[in-house]
Amino acid sequence: MSENDFSYLVHDEQFINYCLQRNAADVQYWEERLRQDPMLAREAAALKPLVIALAAASQQQEARQQWQLLQQQLGSATVPTPRKKTIAWYRIPAAAAVLALLLWGVYLLTRPAPLPTPTAVNTTTQDIPAGGNKATLTLANGSRIVLDDTAEGTVASQGGVSIHKNSTGQLTYTITSNNQSTDTGYNTIQTPKGGQYRVNLPDGSRVWLNAATSLTFPAAFGAGRRTVSLNGEAYFEVAAMPNAQPFTVKANDFTIDVLGTQFNIMAYADEKNSRTTLLTGAVRVTKGDVGKVLQPGQEAITGSGIQVRDADTEAAVAWKNGMTVFSDADIHSIMRQIARWYDVDIVYQGEIPQRQFTGKIPRNANVSKVLKILELSNIHFTIDGRKIIVTP
Structure with missing residues (x-):
């Protein structure tokens, strides 16, 4: 455990008594301690809602295994504090598990950054x-x-079009000549597993690419339909054109037609269904002879057919806004996201419990923090190089 990792407090009996105001001596002890340690006070404020939720849930009688796993994960190492005792929480039921999961994600999100201190290298922790x-x-x-190895500035020019890279992971296509070639050919931008990028297309449309995604598009759009091809996941902000020039995205075996709008497409080959989520404007999703028009706040699930339903738009575009969000997601769906963003292989051993997860965590967090949240639901993870082994 890191010197600045205070997560052990969730099973410190004195701290629990302080949070629940159920022992005057412990309350006095912790009030004095927090007055003397501002960093610890900030951590304690973030952890307090989690402790209260766990205490309420533990009164319900179910098996003890789940929170024993939490105790193991949050540290077997002891932290020297006076009169310290620990509590093993009882496993909480499903509804309370979702609440605790959310609170733990919020704690990981809001906890203060630790002060830089010299730390010993732990060769056994991956x-x-x-x-x-x-x-x-x-x-x-x-x-x-290779854009991540290329310096800022102009990276290429073709047919009267200049391609410029900036320092924030953004590529911009700019028409530099009124006499650009009518056929500039197609370009493809591709992110690897563990990558993301943003590209501003020559018509002014903006596209954010998630990990393991490719987008193919003309270096300069002609007078007709604007057409691009997507494999993976991307968020689009399509620029409206004065002549109402249509914009079409081809993804897998379906197309999305739009004039000017904001939407997200998730069309990975390893997902059973593709998902088109509309934030503003209107789009038409077509597969074969079937077409559906979406309104803002709706999504189209494309598999054997097209199903339109209300969408969780925040969850759909969370990756673009720097968050990893799970909304009633099963473990296999979550691990596919982890595999793409952290560039790892996933191996399952044994019969994995079927559970739904809801929670969020910053997208820039190390994978161990994501796995620590998931382990609240009686699932184990082992990191072996760039492989994650999932066990019951």
Whole structure:
């Protein structure tokens, strides 16, 4: 356990008594201690709602296993504090598990950053950092540019179009000549597992690419329909054109037609269904001879057919806004997201419990923090290099 990791407090009896105001001596002890330690006071304020939720839930009688797992994960190492005792929480039922999961995610999100202190290297603990701005651009002539290794500035020019990279993981196409070629060819930007990138298309439309995603598009759009092809997941902000020039996205075996709008498409090959979520404007999703028009706040689930339903728009675009969000997601769906963002392989051993997860955590968190949240539901994880082993 890190010197600045205070998560052990969730099973410290004195701290629990302080949070629940049920022992005058412990309350006095902790009030004095927090007055003397501002960092600890901030951590305690973040952890207090979690402790209260756990105390309420533990009164319900179910098996003890789940919170014993939490005790193991949050640290077997002891922290020297006077009169310290620990409590093993009882397993909480499903509804309370969701609340505790959310509170623990909020704690991880809001806890103050630790002060930089010298730490010893622990060779027995493995962790994997989050992904970042990484992508490869393939030009119409077949040349490839690794964008994360390329300096800021103009990276290429083709047919009267300039391609510029900035420092924040953004690529911009700018028409530099009124006499640009009518056929500039197609470019492809591709993010690897563990990568993300943003591209501003030559018509002014903006596209955010999630991990393991490719987008193919003309270096300059002509006078007709604007058409791009997507494999993976991307968020689009489509620029409206004066002549109402349509914008079409081809993804897997369906298309999305739009004039000017904001929407997200999730169309990974390893997902059973694709998902188109509309934030503003209107789009038409077509598969074969069937077409459905979406209104803002709706999503189209495309599999054997097209199903339209109300959407959780915040969850759909959370990745673009720097968060990882689970909304009633099963473990296999979550682990596919983890595999793409952290560039890892997932191995399942044994019969994994079927549970639904709801929670959120910053997208830049190391994978261990995500797994620590999931382990609240009686599932184990082992990190072995770039492989994560999932066990009951």
